[in-house]
Each structure stands twice: as C-alpha cells, then as structure tokens.
Amino acid sequence: MSLIAHKVHKTLGEPPTKVLTDINFEIKDGEFVALTGRSGSGKSTLLYLLSSLDTPTQGYIEIDKHNVSQMTKLEVCKFRNEQMGFVFQFHYLIAELSALENVLMPAKKAGLADKKKNYAQDLLKQFGLADKPHRLPRQLSGGEQQRVAIARALVMQPKYLFADEPTGSLDSHNSEVVMNIIREANQNLGTTVIMVTHDVGFAKQARRQIHLVDGKVVSS
Numbered sequence: 281m282s283l284i285a286h287k288v289h290k291t292l293g294e295p296p297t298k299v300l301t302d303i304n305f306e307i308k309d310g311e312f313v314a315l316t317g318r319s320g321s322g323k324s325t326l327l328y329l330l331s332s333l334d335t336p337t338q339g340y341i342e343i344d345k346h347n348v349s350q351m352t353k354l355e356v357c358k359f360r361n362e363q364m365g366f367v368f369q370f371h372y373l374i375a376e377l378s379a380l381e382n383v384l385m386p387a388k389k390a391g392l393a394d395k396k397k398n399y400a401q402d403l404l405k406q407f408g409l410a411d412k413p414h415r416l417p418r419q420l421s422g423g424e425q426q427r428v429a430i431a432r433a434l435v436m437q438p439k440y441l442f443a444d445e446p447t448g449s450l451d452s453h454n455s456e457v458v459m460n461i462i463r464e465a466n467q468n469l470g471t472t473v474i475m476v477t478h479d480v481g482f483a484k485q486a487r488r489q490i491h492l493v494d495g496k497v498v499s500s
C-alpha cells in the first residue's frame with residue numbers, strides 16, 4: 281500500500297497563482313519522509329493535499345489504492361480520523377478540554393473513547409505528562425501542549441502521520457523529545473511519517489527527502 285501523487289497541480293488565491301506544479305511521487309508504507317524547501321515553496325500546501333484536507337486543482341492523490349477525489353465526504357472523514365494523525369505547528373487543542381480529553385478526541389469520534397483510555401494515558405506517560413492528564417491546555421507549557429497534540433495524533437495508532445513543522449515552536453530539548461516520539465512511531469509501529477521541516481538535522485533523520493523549489497519537486 282502507498283500514498284501516490286499523480287500529476288498534481290494546485291492553484292490558489294485571486295488572481296489565481298500556481299502554488300504546486302506537476303507533483304509526482306509514491307510514498308510506500310512505513311517510510312519516513314521529510315518534505316523540505318524554503319518558506320513559500322509549497323510544503324504546507326502539498327501536505328494538505330496528501331492528507332486529504334484539501335483537493336488538487338489538477339491530478340489526484342491516491343491512498344491505499346483509493347483515488348481520494350472519488351471517495352465520498354463521509355468516507356474521507358472516516359479514513360482521516362481512523363488512519364491519519366495530524367500534527368501542526370500550532371496545535372489547535374480544544375481549550376475547554378483536559379489534556380486526556382484532547383488526546384481521546386479522535387477515539388471519541390470513532391466511538392472508541394473507553395477502549396482507548398488506557399492507551400491515551402500510556403501515551404501521556406511516555407511523553408512525560410503522566411501527572412497532568414486533567415490540566416487544560418492553558419495550564420500547560422508550549423512544549424507540553426505540543427506533546428499532547430502528538431499524543432492525540434497517535435491515539436488511533438494511525439497508519440499515516442502528517443506533521444507540519446512539528447518542532448517549529450519548540451526549544452531544542454522539546455524538539456528532540458518530539459522527534460524521538462515521531463521516530464519511534466515510525467520504527468516501532470510502522471507508521472508512515474510525512475514531515476515538513478526546515479531543520480536540516482531533522483530532515484537528515486528521515487530516510488528520504490522530497491525537496492520543493494517554487495512548487496516543483498526537484499529531488500525525491
């Protein structure tokens with residue numbers, strides 16, 4: 281199984297500007313890929329397309345042999361909730377929910393909140409948050425919030441993990457913690473990881489780099 285971009289183009293804005301041009305590649309199950317390129321090169325846009333949060337202007341994305349644009353909205357939502365984890369630079373935790381409740385959100389949507397509770401607590405423990413499950417996001421530091429967001433992304437043990445500059449707002453210690461967690465998910469759980477980063481060191485830890493220049497893949 282794999283994630284494939286077929287002749288993908290993306291135009292955005294008014295007047296329309298070409299953001300991505302003729303993107304073609306295949307990412308196989310279990311790969312750890314860094315998406316690299318300068319600011320404005322189209323990394324986030326490409327990650328949104330790959331993770332079905334947005335649709336190409338031309339071409340299509342294929343996930344596990346399904347053309348995403350031919351799936352119904354409901355199918356895409358279910359697939360996304362159960363098979364994909366997302367980590368963004370700004371983590372969008374729900375302010376009124378505790379750390380544990382935030383982590384359990386995808387499980388709750390799938391009707392699995394009870395079943396996943398122990399695993400969610402386990403993840404928080406692994407991430408050094410064993411004693412803070414009931415804190416609200418505002419009662420946690422930035423690094424702690426980011427770890428909660430990653431625990432939420434992993435709680436369904438997703439097949440795919442999409443991360444957009446997951447260490448972008450963290451200090452070097454917390455960046456290491458987060459990178460270790462992501463690497464472990466890849467190595468121990470076989471999670472396919474696609475991570476946007478402009479940190480050269482972290483990009484090197486990925487086994488493969490897809491490098492963008494002005495919306496085009498120049499090496500993959």
Ligand SMILES: Nc1ncnc2c1ncn2[C@@H]1O[C@H](COP(=O)(O)OP(=O)(O)O)[C@@H](O)[C@H]1O
Binds near residue numbers: 292299322324326
């Ligand atoms: N909604 C939008 N409308 C118009 N242009 C956009 C929009 N979103 C992004 N862009 C442009 O597309 C290009 C790529 O953006 P982005 O994917 O965010 O790059 P990166 O993540 O590599 O910094 C940039 O030039 C950006 O200004």
Ligand SMILES: [Mg+2]
Binds near residue numbers: 323324325
């Ligand atoms: Mg970006």
